[in-house]
Amino acid sequence: MLTLPAAESGRRTGRRMAWLDGLRGVAAMVVVLEHALRPLLPEAHDPVKAAFDPGWYGVMVFFLVSGYIVPASLERRGSVRDFWISRFFRLYPLFAVGVAGMALLTAVGWDDAHVWWSSRPVSMALGHLTMLQNLLYVPNVVNVLWTLSYEMAFYLLLTAMFTLGAHRASLTGALGFAAVAVLGGGALPVALLSAGGAGRMLTSVLVVTAVLAASLAAVLRGSAGIRRAGAVFLGATVLVLLLVNQSYPGPWQGLLILATMFAGTALYRAERGEITWGRAGWVALVPLAGLWLGRDEPALQTATAAAWITFAAGMALRHRRVPAALAWLGLVSYSVYLLHPLLLESVEWFWPEPATVPLGPRLAVLAGVVALLLGLSALTWRLVEAPAQRLGRRLAAGARRPPQGLPEEPPASGKGS
Template sequence: MLSAPPGTAEAAPPRVRRSAWLDALRGTAATVVVFEHALVPLWPEARPYVKGVFDPGWYGVLVFFLVSGYIVPASLERGAGLRAFWVSRLFRLWPLFAVCAAGMALLSAAGWDEPHVWWQTRPTALVLAHVTMLQNLLDVPNLVNVLWTLSYEMAFYLLLTAMFALGAQRRSTPAALTFAAGAVLGAGLLPTALLSFGTAGRMLTVVVAVTAVLAAGLAAVLYGHGRLRQAGAVAVAGTIVLLLAVNQRYPGPWQGLLILATMFAGSTLYRAGTGQLTHRHATWVALVPLAGLWLGRGDLGTETATAAAWLTFAAGLALRHRVWPSWAAWLGLVSYSIYLLHPLLMESVEHFLSDPASVPVAARMALTAGVYAVLLGLCALTWRWVEAPAQRLGRRLVDRTASRRAEAGPAKG
């Protein structure tokens, strides 16, 4: 278990099991994101009207980020420490990420999708940036359009890791409010791609430098002690904050900062729900959605999506002790597959359906249902043959390491 900060004595956090309500929220978010990306190849004439009143993509990712903010601290605290957490993240995220990347590469090779020209002129920088999953914070075009959100997930993991190493893991509320304030104050002022913009050599230098600093800092946090560990944590946190502040481009500086505020707000709600913080303290994070509504003013689709995402999470939180349908929980179980693989199907549909508006509505409705059915079948396969085995392997490695430490402990003492 993670030790308490020096000079403090904390009760062990409660063990949190996988919850059906969180899975249901994940499944809902993934399904809505699929709907967003189905509009272009199947319902292009409806897209402006839908987006004008409700942005399904923004809604979906905000729900995802709230869920991540809520559950990731629990995963950190209930596990065997930061090393175990990163092993689990490695085997949770990268295998399917690699499958998704390989699938898009095949579509490109077949001529069904045209990759960004930088894949020919800047391949080293683009590959390395994607390996770190921070490509969106390095101004690197995403191989698959949905991968941009993983950069913010990774930024959140790294910031949480630094906070744990510095004994500041419970300061999620100040973190949420700081990022929200940065989004509000920096909107329209913060630069975009300040570090990476320019020549191929400059981009490669930035990608290599960021990767090296983060790798060294994370190694110091995971394997170092004392001041070395603290220095590593500061290096990791400082690098991520710098990238968030000056090197974002899409979806934009204030959106990226608001995303981090949203995840830390989810962490505050988790701590309030488990008794680590008072509910009165947690009410401060209500400023985060208010900041989102203020920043999205004038864009009805963004405003309604922001409000709906928070209301959806609040409803799930209020109903968390209810029995949820098994199909809803299953959708959450395969939500990562749904999220990463659906763009490949949509690219395929777009390749064959050059003029969707000319196709009868009934035929497109049937095609939409068919795409969803194929997607769910594909996700069932990737869960069985990619995700689940990789996660089991990660757990075995964590358990094996924990057993070795337990055996070595008495001998050292």
């Protein structure tokens, strides 16, 4: 989570959005702390996780940030094509680095590849290429990649809604997903389409990939009627996956994640004056739904409440200056999110029994891991993320430029391009 890369950088959007970078920076480091507990501070793992789930807190903050800013990015561009060029170059280059890093750890014997990579390689590869692996019952190469499945689902739903002219129904989306989570989250099936053998998984992965590819191509390149049909298939496919084919973390959590992102969008619309704050106040039902659904898991309840309080505090202080270090941490938070499991997996290989190691050396290694992580993140930002984003902007601008001698195309309508 994670940047998640969905959010526009505060450097580009100005000081007005720097508070989002600050939130992402905090969330990223909390996720790192959560994953560092078991390999470096095992004595603290169970007590902390019993009272508060740092990982859930971090990703919920990230999802609120994504919900707040990603639809604004699409609507500001007014072009589905430009939006997807931007998303591709924000997500995939560093995603490839993270996957390659884990493959390297596996090659040197510091980690073990999932057995399905030998028995179900096509399903595993395609599941990751779509970034919907968590909705296709495909185990993640890097454990943190599960959040990107919900990020991708959100992008696809936004694309469908924008194409159909329903993109401003953010509050309806938030309350709708929350209601389904409350009413059916405990009864919805898990991996209904994909579980049951290698052949069934391959069939579901191939069908979903083909339908989404064809639908997205129709939205991007078709006539008005074909675009609408593509949008319907796009949205319907994602909804089916969310309702019957989720795996980890579970149906109600996944539905609550989508509700949370749409709630973030509703808050953005209130801040922009597109809806009243009174109407936007209904999004309070989303965290309340999370608290009720997590009634048997106090750690999830406290994490959900803390994430919303953190985001509310960020909004309240959004006109204040954000410390440069915190804004920078948010800028590289996607790298921090994707790279930290690789470092911690390495530590775990060297210290398979951390409780037998004195606390002092473990704390020193934790500090070293954080320092190395920030250095690597600065490097991948400079060498991977920033160049990829610049390339994406150039390609989007080039795609908009008409051939020489032809008139400029008219501004995009509210239904995409």
